[in-house]
Amino acid sequence: TDRFAERTGSAAAAAHTFPAAEPETCADGSNPAASLIPSAAAGPAVRRIQERGRLVVGVDQNSYLWGYRDPATGKLAGFDIDLVRAIAQDLLGPDPQIVFQTIPTARRVPAIRQGEVDMVVRTMTIDCDRREKVAFSTAYFLSGQQAVVPEGSDITGLDESLRGRRVCNARGSTAEKLLSGEEFAALEVKQVKVANQLDCLVRLQLGEADAVLTDNALGAGQVAQDPSVRLVGEPATVEPYGVAMNLDDEDLVRRVNRVLEKYRSGGEGSPWRASYDRWLADMMDPGTEAVPPEPEYRD
Numbered sequence: 001t002d003r004f005a006e007r008t009g010s011a012a013a014a015a016h017t018f019p020a021a022e023p024e025t026c027a028d029g030s031n032p033a034a035s036l037i038p039s040a041a042a043g044p045a046v047r048r049i050q051e052r053g054r055l056v057v058g059v060d061q062n063s064y065l066w067g068y069r070d071p072a073t074g075k076l077a078g079f080d081i082d083l084v085r086a087i088a089q090d091l092l093g094p095d096p097q098i099v100f101q102t103i104p105t106a107r108r109v110p111a112i113r114q115g116e117v118d119m120v121v122r123t124m125t126i127d128c129d130r131r132e133k134v135a136f137s138t139a140y141f142l143s144g145q146q147a148v149v150p151e152g153s154d155i156t157g158l159d160e161s162l163r164g165r166r167v168c169n170a171r172g173s174t175a176e177k178l179l180s181g182e183e184f185a186a187l188e189v190k191q192v193k194v195a196n197q198l199d200c201l202v203r204l205q206l207g208e209a210d211a212v213l214t215d216n217a218l219g220a221g222q223v224a225q226d227p228s229v230r231l232v233g234e235p236a237t238v239e240p241y242g243v244a245m246n247l248d249d250e251d252l253v254r255r256v257n258r259v260l261e262k263y264r265s266g267g268e269g270s271p272w273r274a275s276y277d278r279w280l281a282d283m284m285d286p287g288t289e290a291v292p293p294e295p296e297y298r299d
Helices: 003-008 044-052 079-092 105-113 174-179 182-186 197-205 216-225 250-264 271-279
Strands: 055-059 067-069 098-102 141-143 145-150 166-170 190-194 211-215 229-232 239-241
Touching: 044 079, 044 250, 055 079, 055 105, 067 079, 079 098, 079 250, 079 271, 141 216, 145 174, 145 197, 145 216, 166 174, 166 197, 174 190, 174 211, 190 197, 197 211, 197 216, 211 216, 216 229, 250 271
Parallel strands: 055 098, 166 190, 166 211
Antiparallel strands: 141 239, 145 211, 145 229
16 A cells, blocks of 8 residues: 555545655666775876875765855865865875865766866765766765655645645756656646755745755755755655766776775764764754665676
């Protein structure tokens, strides 16, 4: 029996809701989050960065607690930014030089493919389509698509309550991909497309959107910024975040995976857990398990 129908007793609701969220499997049966075995070797890509003396990274400056500009210091901070610093220290040593390039959601893949950045660390979901265009590290966080709505909204999640509603999403995001699917077409959902997730929160505040569809980890950040909005329903997807790099930079992928191995290790004393506790613990659902995803490798 459909979960939404169980909750509401509505047969009509059962016609338009989503199955339980499961990790994506690619057409060839592979797991898109399976990456390359870690290595400390310095190949062409690692040497390029070391000879240049600085790491160029695409990040966000508008995702609260992930990658945002701290108003107290004017500097970029957040869970993603902590990971960037760990990678840079491994590649370049103490006090590394990092060039942060803030890029909109839709520019993440082009920025990598055109050589504008060495990598993107920007709440970027690893999926089958993107894996054809860029290389990914192992997953460093798990999220899922969920709706953010104003307090008092009658929208209950990704279900019949979205029929005919205006739903905001960022161009180039997995939310945009999900909203373009058959389920939402059947619900006649009207997409409101913006450059960045923060723009969606503004649209919601201005009454120009009825809901935001975004990763629940980002949605939790929006709720932390604005207590007049809330997350509703259950996640519709399982989305692993990874560090994205150029397909040709295999040595860099392996090196980043080595960094992530060390970053995750140590349980409650790990750098990953310290960053999680600093930035995310207070805003995540109380039932969220504060552990990094297990790495998976394909070679």
